[in-house]
Amino acid sequence: MSEASHPPLAPFEEGPIGDLRRRAAAVAAAIAPDAARWDREEAFPEPSWARMRDAGLLGLTVPVAFGGEGLGVVAACAVLEELATACMSSAMVAQLYLNGPPRAIDVLGTDEQRARFLPGAASGERSFAIAISEPDAGSDATSLRTRLEPDGAGFRLHGGKCYITNGVRADTVLVFCRLAGTEGARGIGAVIVEASQDGYADPVTHPKMGGRGMPEATLAFDGVRIDPDAVLVRPDPGSSRAAAIMLRQFNPERCGNAAMTLGVARAALDASISHVRSRRQFGREIGEFQGLQWKVADMATRLHAARLLVADAAASDDGGFPEVRRTAMAKVFANETAEAVCREAIQLHGHAGYTRDLPLERYYRDVRGMSLAGGTSEIMRNVLAGEVIGRRYRQR
Ligand SMILES: Cc1cc2nc3c(=O)[nH]c(=O)nc-3n(C[C@H](O)[C@H](O)[C@H](O)COP(=O)(O)OP(=O)(O)OC[C@H]3O[C@@H](n4cnc5c(N)ncnc54)[C@H](O)[C@@H]3O)c2cc1C
Numbered sequence: 001m002s003e004a005s006h007p008p009l010a011p012f013e014e015g016p017i018g019d020l021r022r023r024a025a026a027v028a029a030a031i032a033p034d035a036a037r038w039d040r041e042e043a044f045p046e047p048s049w050a051r052m053r054d055a056g057l058l059g060l061t062v063p064v065a066f067g068g069e070g071l072g073v074v075a076a077c078a079v080l081e082e083l084a085t086a087c088m089s090s091a092m093v094a095q096l097y098l099n100g101p102p103r104a105i106d107v108l109g110t111d112e113q114r115a116r117f118l119p120g121a122a123s124g125e126r127s128f129a130i131a132i133s134e135p136d137a138g139s140d141a142t143s144l145r146t147r148l149e150p151d152g153a154g155f156r157l158h159g160g161k162c163y164i165t166n167g168v169r170a171d172t173v174l175v176f177c178r179l180a181g182t183e184g185a186r187g188i189g190a191v192i193v194e195a196s197q198d199g200y201a202d203p204v205t206h207p208k209m210g211g212r213g214m215p216e217a218t219l220a221f222d223g224v225r226i227d228p229d230a231v232l233v234r235p236d237p238g239s240s241r242a243a244a245i246m247l248r249q250f251n252p253e254r255c256g257n258a259a260m261t262l263g264v265a266r267a268a269l270d271a272s273i274s275h276v277r278s279r280r281q282f283g284r285e286i287g288e289f290q291g292l293q294w295k296v297a298d299m300a301t302r303l304h305a306a307r308l309l310v311a312d313a314a315a316s317d318d319g320g321f322p323e324v325r326r327t328a329m330a331k332v333f334a335n336e337t338a339e340a341v342c343r344e345a346i347q348l349h350g351h352a353g354y355t356r357d358l359p360l361e362r363y364y365r366d367v368r369g370m371s372l373a374g375g376t377s378e379i380m381r382n383v384l385a386g387e388v389i390g391r392r393y394r395q396r
Helices: 016-041 046-054 073-086 088-099 101-108 111-123 241-248 251-278 290-315 324-349 360-371 377-389
Strands: 128-131 147-151 154-165 172-179 188-194 216-226 231-233
Touching: 016 046, 016 073, 016 088, 016 360, 046 088, 073 088, 073 251, 073 290, 088 101, 088 128, 088 251, 088 360, 101 111, 101 128, 101 172, 101 188, 101 231, 128 154, 147 216, 154 172, 154 188, 188 216, 188 241, 231 241, 251 290, 251 324, 251 360, 290 324, 324 360, 324 377
Parallel strands: 128 172, 147 172
Antiparallel strands: 147 154, 154 216, 172 188, 188 231
């Protein structure tokens, strides 16, 4: 057996994206020692939010005119992948700034809305959430019931949402809802709600499996006043355009979701490579067993393929958001690859990988939710099937 160094799994590229990765990797290195504690204590990673803000990472995708760097989904994905190698909960914080409501406001909003909300995104002063899911409208998002009752020039918002990432801390929430009296895809719209408004109930959280530093919350709206300038996508009872926007504006977040799972899986593979080179059984390093060499080779190959798909999706553009088809392919493949890589990493570590002494069980829990969030793998496959076959199959 010849000795070789352990080469980096994902060397930094030349140029601005490589520089950005280095910036994010420095933050990742600084927050890594606390990631296990935040997970154990289910504590919001406040110090890591401050580090990301100080490193200028939170405003990367906000236009320069509003204090950001005006970068796109490729840059966001590079940063999210690096952050997730250290702490998924911290990466989820960044994801909401880089690919969440600020981007939707930038692409879909008015000049006034951009001026009102985007500087606070660039500086990190505002904290965001996006609220679509409801108890009876998960995958079937166009069945949502949260409604806008006309009230003078504006509306009153009534209803509730569930599983909302950062719902506990967010002060600025992009809420998808419908005009009262409408059904299905028609009449859907989007409004921006501030948590300080009357009628906005205290959020409630549920303990969960992974990403424990970044809880999901249940939100309730009891007649929250929606002024005309808080309407991002105006509901039209005769049109399903807003429903299409609702699904499309999620594509940056889906790319970011995929990139985060790549980061976690990379950390799991990196740990596995070190482990098979140091753990000895039967008088030899376990990496000398061909069965285990092949596992590592397959993990690396699948991960590389997933990275290429995510890079391809992030670079695509469909009216300001990544393309549906490439995004769905990348998300399904990256999520499922990451889960498989994290599972194999535990297998390669034996019982040590199953303990909480090592981060591998956390990695596995952290990637698990990502194939549910932002559209499940099944729904992504439905979308893909429609794109590939060239027919939209009604699910109802
Ligand atoms: C970590 C995490 C973060 C989240 N953050 C947010 C957030 O910030 N904002 C937000 O609005 N929501 C958020 N969600 C909610 C997420 O969008 C929903 O969980 C998701 O849309 C699925 O809805 P559901 O959980 O109600 O499952 P259901 O829709 O009830 O689905 C149950 C199962 O049936 C399958 N299924 C349903 N319909 C079909 C079909 N037609 N064909 C094939 N299979 C089908 C699903 O794939 C799934 O396996 C988050 C979820 C997670 C896990």
